[in-house]
Amino acid sequence: MSGDEFEIIRNLFAPLATHPGARGLLDDVAVLQGGAVLVATCDAIVEDVHFLAGDPVDTIAKKALRVNLSDLAAKGAKCSGVLVTLVWPNVRPAAQIADFARGLGEDLRFYDAPLLGGDTCASAGPMVVAITAFGEMLGKRCPSRAEARIGEDVWITGSVGAAWVGLQVDRLGLSEEEFPQSLRRYRTPEPRVAFAPSIAAYASASMDVSDGLLEDAGKLAGASHVNLRLRFEDIPISEETRTWIGRAKEKMLELEALAGGDDYEILFTAAPGDRDAIAAAGAASQTRVTRIGSVEPGSGVALVDGAGNALAPPRRGYVHKLGC
């Protein structure tokens, strides 16, 4: 691999771009068919912020794609195309771009997401992968964060805390064998695409959880001008995370897990009348779904124990700061 940008695009990425709208990655624009209402999202991941420099390069490509697919799934949309911008560090061997393209290609096929275009740049800094994903609505509406209504249930897909443990495993160099699912969840989150049709059908408000459940629940509560009352004991914490916490023997860590980032689960609200239908849809799509709270008058997030007493988590999630 010579590092020539045009060779890289021709040899590594163009073979992935089989959709006619991609124009074989030989043109300056991608062509999207009109007709359906499209949604679009863009999320970038940055080396040593959203992934670690030593992560396998194929998983970096997959994470960049999956965090965007997660956004679409949480809006009840199916991906109809992606644009991939890759900012490649000068100090990293160009040969690794083949690993990146392989990982990207595996996921594009797995998720049936057409690669429509992109851009590649050199940089003296860390790797940046910025993906724009387009989606077609699977239902008639695109649930925002702002549509939770008082009296509704709060639901979450899957479980939280695994990626938070995965990051510790990676950082602390712990045994990967002991926490395989956690490390995998950190490096390659699992967007809940199989549940997207159910989000389209039943969710009032919906968003994906990336900055920690409590932090993101706070955003949904804020946008909807409601209080989200979450029952701590009902919140599904991943098995490996419970193992990790049990070993540390610090009860407070259980609350920390609710603030861990990178879960990429879907937090949504829905009418109580849809409880059975949502449970059935979860079973049918092999997606764990759990009712974890209720929408109440007020503001913010209230985390309560089984007796209804308020719990005070040490932190709520990842807070983004820019610049100095």
Added chain:
Amino acid sequence: MSGDEFEIIRNLFAPLATHPGARGLLDDVAVLQGGAVLVATCDAIVEDVHFLAGDPVDTIAKKALRVNLSDLAAKGAKCSGVLVTLVWPNVRPAAQIADFARGLGEDLRFYDAPLLGGDTCASAGPMVVAITAFGEMLGKRCPSRAEARIGEDVWITGSVGAAWVGLQVDRLGLSEEEFPQSLRRYRTPEPRVAFAPSIAAYASASMDVSDGLLEDAGKLAGASHVNLRLRFEDIPISEETRTWIGRAKEKMLELEALAGGDDYEILFTAAPGDRDAIAAAGAASQTRVTRIGSVEPGSGVALVDGAGNALAPPRRGYVHKLGC
């Protein structure tokens, strides 16, 4: 400015995002209306690659937007929305983000380009601005690079070489007063949006010129499987570039100017029968358009002097290399 990402989005960027599809930048996706055929492009600019660290921050935002608008104009499309991903260096004051947002806002208004969404990230490295721009076709087709036909004319908008001098001015710390247009063209290219309807009406193949006229003409020739014969004396070189070259007294520099990057003019081919119409469209849209060559059988680019003799430029343009 505290550097809190959510405050920055709320205070600086949300006021720019007045289109309903942007959902006030409070949501995870933007909503694009269906109907028209959309095109999409993404171009990223990286500090110290596509702009200099000392450039005014408002012009960095403008350049990032304009290079994308240039792609759309070269395809005969009008911008219908943009997503802006901003990777902000940890060492740069967060207060400068207000300058970035001001510059972006000025250009969004000037070019009537709705801000629909985006992402912001912190980074230990250089600033990266990655923009995805959507466009609606102004005509029935989207001219690719591959549609030049033998016997057609080769045209270019505006003039080339100005940004190349502008970069020297910036790098060498020359007097800005002497080369004001060049520096302006380097920092804030002028996408030929007024000419986009004429591209839609008349162009067979079309692309914007960003890596140097000769380099990009070679790409168009390659995609179309033709030879582009360019008449050196007909190629419009900017006035300040001629001044710069005259002072250096190196004739070879004239050829170098044809390899300079960042022109962001539109290179296109069209049928000879449309010559008068294209000239009239240029006049009507106040866009200089110049016929600089012809589409011939063969491959690559032939640069010839007035007597038809081949000229040998020292280089053809900017060649992108990735990694080590």
